[in-house]
Amino acid sequence: MSTIAIPNETLPRTGIAATLPAPAPLADADRKPLTKKETAADHPTWCPGCGDFSVLALYYKLIEKRKMLHENICTVAGIGCSSRFPYFVQAHGAHFIHGRALAFASGVSLSRPDLHVFVFGGDGDAFSIGGNHFTHTARKNIKLTYVVMDNFVYGLTKKQTSPTSPIGFKSKTDVGGSTDRPVNPMKQAISAGATFVGRATATNLPHLLKLMEAAMDHDGFSFIECLSECIEFFPGAFDAAVPRKGGTFTEIPSEHDVTDEYAAYKLCDAPWPGVFGTFYKVDRATKNANEAKLITDSRAKLAGVPDWQILQRNFDRMK
């Protein structure tokens, strides 16, 4: 007969000889909003001038403004310059593998409805290697907020063509200029069934913050493409959207019906640098809610039955 050689154990929580006493859990109301100082962790390793700094700064601001607590945020990323994000935030975080951040984050979101799950990443991470996870997280409408810091280039690996690089972009993998039609992230999101789709730039901070707040408040998969300049490998990429560099930042007109999929789809083709704001936003049951309902239904007849007895009933049927 089989036995269990390694039994279940209560495990030590930390290997550190604690000098500080463990904090008593505070009622959330007692706690002050976190300041930037409290949310900032490692100094970012980004190049000075990189657009990603702004996105990070706004994340700190969002946490402060919305009075989120350290322990209830979870920051997830894949691999890339932008994906270093979690190291720079003082909160639970995970730096996963290239392109798979959404799948990892879905695991967190689905099993932990109490957390705010934010995912940050780059265009390569999101639309090249991670493209399929993007589609399926969108169609399943898994509750989390995904901000893609789109710089139209592979930053971390030092200037290869990215799936969003415009035709003609000269990179190390397209020395004469790229020829592949780029992905249109907005179209990709809308057609896949994302329920919140927005577009912003790292240069218009109030607008980006507003969008991040709206995304966070959305009950479902919320996606923001944030144009974020790679000063090192694609400088000036988004000047056309920066008024102080002679560009224009065109917000989506307020008449736009964010629940109109076709109108949203058309907006995706607005001439360069495109339009900014919420393209699309609809309510649709989240995967989180659908699974929760499945659980509720399944447990309807099991109220108060301990787990082992549920299993025992199955085993009894196999006798």
Add this chain to the structure above:
Amino acid sequence: MSTIAIPNETLPRTGIAATLPAPAPLADADRKPLTKKETAADHPTWCPGCGDFSVLALYYKLIEKRKMLHENICTVAGIGCSSRFPYFVQAHGAHFIHGRALAFASGVSLSRPDLHVFVFGGDGDAFSIGGNHFTHTARKNIKLTYVVMDNFVYGLTKKQTSPTSPIGFKSKTDVGGSTDRPVNPMKQAISAGATFVGRATATNLPHLLKLMEAAMDHDGFSFIECLSECIEFFPGAFDAAVPRKGGTFTEIPSEHDVTDEYAAYKLCDAPWPGVFGTFYKVDRATKNANEAKLITDSRAKLAGVPDWQILQRNFDRMK
């Protein structure tokens, strides 16, 4: 100093003691169109009544009608019931791994412009595990024809929910009915940048044949979603599109402008069972053409220079 232990060799072509003499290459004009008998290989292992038989029959017909030669067709597939296709066709074929048929076929298409590359597969292969390759093959507009035999279920693995299963479909992975919003393959294709997008059923043969011909003639990535009933695990799935079962087969009205992306996108939402025909068709340079141009340009100054001398020039610069 390094040397090469295993030198380049002329390799034997076949291990079979040939009883037949090798055929002299015929001028194509001398050859008769292939008959079904000549193109049919193994007897299909599909369940009797499976929709996939019709698609196969039409492939034979297409080969015959369009006077294609055995050796100039290449049939590629991933894994699934539908993906067994290559075994049933007497022509060069490859049965690759699950979800990666398009990437494999792209390698064939890009390096062999002389071949007709056809890819067949199922909905799981195409839109679940293979979803990202679908998007990128479409955006790169790689010249090949892709027919997805969409049965809204995983056939080979015996009835799990597929990415195209309608909400409420009861499967082994959704015993109470599926809840995830299905992928809309047409929207997926159009938004990704496919240049030929059509929809057909395995029950309307003349229509499917017409569409397959048009797809084959298209210079670019041509995609057909062909509804093909899985008699075993989702019988009746497409009755609504079969007149003899009381359904209606609605062809796309001839006024539809196949170059109008927005109109095509709207068609994708036509109420069940949707509309059939060519949703979208535009001309855009193929990846094949773009790369060919790159080659021509790069070789402009190298006409007549043997390969080793091109390399020698590089090496001379490294002295």
Add this chain to the structure above:
Amino acid sequence: MSDNTSTATTNDSSRTSAITESVIRIAGDSQDGIQAIGGFLARLAGRSEQEVMTFMTIPSTISGGPSIFQVRIGSGEVLSAGDEADVLLCFYDHSYANHISSLKRGGIVLYDSDHVTPKEDMLSVYRHVGVAISSLTVEAIGGTGRDKGKNIYALGLIARMFDLNVPKLTKLIEERFGGKDPSIVTNALNCFNGGYGHQIQGLIESFRFEHAEKTGAPQVVMSGNEALAYGIIAAGVRFGAGYPITPWSEIMELLRRELPKYGGMFVQTEDEIAAISMAIGGSYAGRVSVTGSSGPGISLKTEALGWASMAEMPVVVIDVQRGGPSTGMPTNQEQSDLNIACFGGHGDSPRVVLAPSSVEDCFYTAIEAVNIARKFSTPVIILSDQAIATRIEAFPCPDLQNICQDISPDFTPVADHKPYDLTATDGVTRHIAPGTRVASGKYPVATGLEHDELGHPTGSGKLHTQMNAKRRNKLRKLASELPVPKIYGATEGHVLLVGWGSSKGPIEEAVKLGRSQGEAVSGLHIKYINPLPNGLENLFNGFTHVVVCEINDEGLYGHGQLASLLRSRYCDPRIKSVTKTDGLPWKVKDILTRALALTK
């Protein structure tokens, strides 16, 4: 009736012999429901406190096709599904032709005379008993013209032949077909009674299993896939993700169906990479999660598995092995994923690998995998295989009340926390789940980059060296805690047969058979593949030869995958291999013959 049934005696009924065990092979097409016959027999044996073991083949074509179900029922210890059948039930000529040789000389072939024409030259070798099963079934149901119930009719015949417990069987049939349209149960019972009532021409005796000795816990009967899935639930896992593939799918289907009852969830993802990523996300969120697949999907999971190894994130990965490489032989038995389980993935990425040896062991191994994953903060791979996945066994019902675990996360606030603490007394990384407050305000990052103790990236060669050691040494610690396996048979002798995974039963039978023939053979089963338990070298020392029997290829240098691992660790040239890749489980005789030939 088997070789080792020397105790067969004549019962009070002049035509009934008492037997201790029997091997019954049912051969037909999978569409005929032959698995159902086998399933009923197995379940009945379980309810009768008999030991039972089954073996089945799955047709590799989509539309079904030839398939067998073999069941061995015994009052004593049943270790394998049996090399040779005592009774062959066959529905078609092809079943007859392909399986007659699996029958013991003098065994009974019971055939559907509507379809099978016996071969002349076989008549003297086997006892032929023909019954017009198809037409009698149609008759029994009442002439619907379809022979859909012929499996149940055949079950009736077998029940008569083995004097089986009819009330119990009736109950099983009612349970199985109940709930649906009541005419279905009626039809089934009509078929069964028809078969049971049929006077079999030419069969002069019937058999009755001796009363089983064992008492104790009531038996449960299930397949290896079921046992693994239920073990995962008992272990307290409440989240998982997977993608379908044969023969893993059944596990995910069961978990997807059952977990919601426990407040849990199982997600069908777009591919295997998403599945393991999501499961790792679930583990990170606070509770060990599960994923799994078979060969092709396991290959796809190795990158994320490497992350779990690097980030020291617990996760359980089930690999139900099948014939490889590539798409290979999807419905056949093989044990060729040991290498990828131990070494799959780039870099040095330590992980734990366990291989259950029986259906019962599947249940307990699942729990152990979860416990090891938690205790050592590591990915754990369970190497099951096609044979054990589909094999049906009876085993004592586990003491669920005591076994079921709660592994829900602990959110007690902490003063400070460094997950990758290099000074941790037990040497093991501990993660705190998101949701846990850290008073120092310093929050950890789980990462796949080499890192410092808090999980922040480092380029320090020194830290890389230390962290590599940390990841490796905790598994050495695990090794020291693992039970040293016991030798089956004498601890000294000529040949020690070593096996892993589902080959345990056949190897132990081979030991019995060998010893009965006077050979100094013993057996050793290795369940903990990576790390290996300590002290195996002492066990090897008692033998002149150590022969590892595994169902994989002999490789470039003539050694199977476990043999290569053992040779590498122990540098003991006594370690040799007997391998095969014919897609089937071991035959007891083959093991013995080949091992003896090798060590002559």
Add this chain to the structure above:
Amino acid sequence: MSDNTSTATTNDSSRTSAITESVIRIAGDSQDGIQAIGGFLARLAGRSEQEVMTFMTIPSTISGGPSIFQVRIGSGEVLSAGDEADVLLCFYDHSYANHISSLKRGGIVLYDSDHVTPKEDMLSVYRHVGVAISSLTVEAIGGTGRDKGKNIYALGLIARMFDLNVPKLTKLIEERFGGKDPSIVTNALNCFNGGYGHQIQGLIESFRFEHAEKTGAPQVVMSGNEALAYGIIAAGVRFGAGYPITPWSEIMELLRRELPKYGGMFVQTEDEIAAISMAIGGSYAGRVSVTGSSGPGISLKTEALGWASMAEMPVVVIDVQRGGPSTGMPTNQEQSDLNIACFGGHGDSPRVVLAPSSVEDCFYTAIEAVNIARKFSTPVIILSDQAIATRIEAFPCPDLQNICQDISPDFTPVADHKPYDLTATDGVTRHIAPGTRVASGKYPVATGLEHDELGHPTGSGKLHTQMNAKRRNKLRKLASELPVPKIYGATEGHVLLVGWGSSKGPIEEAVKLGRSQGEAVSGLHIKYINPLPNGLENLFNGFTHVVVCEINDEGLYGHGQLASLLRSRYCDPRIKSVTKTDGLPWKVKDILTRALALTK
């Protein structure tokens, strides 16, 4: 100036000594163009028929950061980049602090006195020479206020110090900066001349490399990545696909840029799975194709690689190893992908693994990989690594006219063709490319399912056994054709140091060093990892100890990855390991000291 520079003599110029070699380490930030200084020195050495070897580190942060370039130039054989530097050039205090210990006692530290403050206690240990490099550069360029050319200024200083060939250097600078804005060349030359003309305070002598003995072919100077990529082109490969990752990206960038000149094509794909799938498609289309990656991407490729093994489709996969597991240490040196290269992927999926030992060997190994892939219809993995990828070496220019191969497909019609012919006299599968007419009208399918000789699926255990044997035996055949490596040093002795890949040079230097100290040490380099060549056991037999030196973890049982493989094959307990994972190439002294300590 190095330890083994015992021949240093005084030249006619009273202040110039003749030296046979020197190790110069340049430490600064990557943004300062320190790689450029090293590159110029290496290229100059190549043009002077000197041997040269370099080593560099890449900052692991995005925005650049501390980085070094070390160059060893010699008139004799140069096997490694040198354990200790003769001259350290440092730009910042952190460069000084971190690298002063890499300097030989009595060595020269040349520092930018604008930024570096020497440590008091070092003044007596090393010869300190300060030059205000930053401000002098600004001055040399003409006061633009930016010190962008300070690397070239420093190059001038070095040129003066080593009495380097100024016309050649000037030419190199012109070649490098030519084509762009002409003011750039002018500025660069001004910087160089400024440095060269500067009277270095406190430096009383200069050095001059002895005239190199060797003549023969002119040298080419390139990195390992370049050599691999050009080797692939020379081998006749015209199609490939890849996805960026450090340190592989450079190879794909080069191939993408260069292949069109040869009528070829390299595709940047959406991920590594698509890349290998596309490359295999290219191979299937008729001409062996190439893909590659580093660790994480290699993990992703294993499923498709298994298809190539099963379908017996040739393809070349380059793995430029870096620190693992997972994202690991992306810019550091490691040799920890040997296991995944040999065993990655589910099932028994034989493949060939080769590891080049030097930059020159990268070029030839690429060609050999292609030839093996074709001849044995098999996937071939080339295991390069970060150190060899970025190392710059000079080697004799290959005889390209004779070496460049044509491997274009042959479309001659055939009578009949069974790719997986079990009776093939050489035992090897041959595919015919699509486009080939088959007179019999029977066309093959390339497949990942187990198959019959035509490539159609089978469920036959017998065929599976035969095909497994076919896939395995052809590699045994390859093994018998592989050259047996030669022992470096005496064929008998106390310790045989065994290495693979880029460790060849340091190991051979360790042998030299050991023998100079009277130790009976020899070396053996294994380039063919899988299959291993035959006859290694005979080589081992001459030694009391066999110590495998590798840059990976010692694993659960104390053995590195190659050592484990050798132990498994030979069951020879003399085989031991010296391993490390500090992210750097071997130091010669470490190898020797640790191997001797282990075998005391």
